[in-house]
Amino acid sequence: MKKFIILFSACVINSNLFAGGFDDLGNSARVVSMGGANIAVADAPYSIFYNPAGIHRIKNLSLSSTYSNLYPGIEDDNINYISLSAVVPWEIIGEFGIGGSFLNSDLWQENTFIFSYARKVYENLAIGGSLKLLRWSAEAAPGESALSYFGFTFDAGAHYTFSNLLDNSDLQVGISVQNITQPSIANNGSADANLPMSLGLGFAFVSNIYNYIIALDIVKYDNTTKIKTGAEFLGLRHEVLGLNTSFLLRVGYDGIIGSDLYSQRGINGGFGLYINDIRIDYAYVFPLVLQNVGGSHKISLNYNFNF
Numbered sequence: 001m002k003k004f005i006i007l008f009s010a011c012v013i014n015s016n017l018f019a020g021g022f023d024d025l026g027n028s029a030r031v032v033s034m035g036g037a038n039i040a041v042a043d044a045p046y047s048i049f050y051n052p053a054g055i056h057r058i059k060n061l062s063l064s065s066t067y068s069n070l071y072p073g074i075e076d077d078n079i080n081y082i083s084l085s086a087v088v089p090w091e092i093i094g095e096f097g098i099g100g101s102f103l104n105s106d107l108w109q110e111n112t113f114i115f116s117y118a119r120k121v122y123e124n125l126a127i128g129g130s131l132k133l134l135r136w137s138a139e140a141a142p143g144e145s146a147l148s149y150f151g152f153t154f155d156a157g158a159h160y161t162f163s164n165l166l167d168n169s170d171l172q173v174g175i176s177v178q179n180i181t182q183p184s185i186a187n188n189g190s191a192d193a194n195l196p197m198s199l200g201l202g203f204a205f206v207s208n209i210y211n212y213i214i215a216l217d218i219v220k221y222d223n224t225t226k227i228k229t230g231a232e233f234l235g236l237r238h239e240v241l242g243l244n245t246s247f248l249l250r251v252g253y254d255g256i257i258g259s260d261l262y263s264q265r266g267i268n269g270g271f272g273l274y275i276n277d278i279r280i281d282y283a284y285v286f287p288l289v290l291q292n293v294g295g296s297h298k299i300s301l302n303y304n305f306n307f
Helices: 003-013 029-033 045-049 050-059
Strands: 060-068 081-089 092-104 108-122 125-139 147-164 169-178 198-207 214-221 222-241 243-257 266-277 276-285 296-304
Touching: 029 243, 029 266, 029 276, 029 296, 045 050, 045 060, 045 081, 045 092, 045 108, 050 092, 050 125, 050 147, 050 169, 108 147, 214 266, 222 266
Parallel strands: none
Antiparallel strands: 060 081, 060 296, 081 092, 092 108, 108 125, 125 147, 147 169, 169 198, 198 214, 214 222, 222 243, 243 266, 266 276, 276 296
């Protein structure tokens, strides 16, 4: 059996160390480069994967896509992860989001489809929710039948902004609850394969004067508590051939509290290039837990329609 199946079994089935299957493997290069902290940042379509309430801040049609080349050190398989998301704002009614993630290898496919809705309910407070459809399939081993699974669960969230809290800067706070129904992702329905419900609290300090963001997420599921933190800084802003161009630098860290062996999951970094309404983001992730699998490259494209 190929190395990826061994890797998958060790890394995503063991819920004592990881959140289980259907984990975030790179829904946004920008988020990854900031350590995965996005519960409170919430300013792009891929927010549906982290906190559905965050899409209330998107007031124009917006599209995003991400491609990740995973574990290039594994030579006998080509493992990649693709993410797509879009937000359609509708006056008075609210904001609608749709998206999907697709993990592909020679022997394994894993898909998540998300349908989200968010609405501002009071001044700077918004709430939102998502329906998630989950699917995986595995090639048949010699002499055995192929395996597959299809199920669903729900996410919910809230987002609040303390405007002009300090020197024309905002403090954004987000709350997210994922996998509320805790479905079993085993094809036989075994309770040992239940997706754990995760609770997340996020903070984002956004400086509108000095153009930087510092984000922190605290996520808890089962007996595990994760810290995700990162920062984004504007490195250069210039007009080129009549186009407003910005270059941003990012750094992040993703760790698990109270674990010596697995205290560090990855140190991440990346950059963003914004040209008018087009955003190109890149991230590089070097896993500190998995050995000899190589770092992952991730690239995202985002477009905002101004009409």
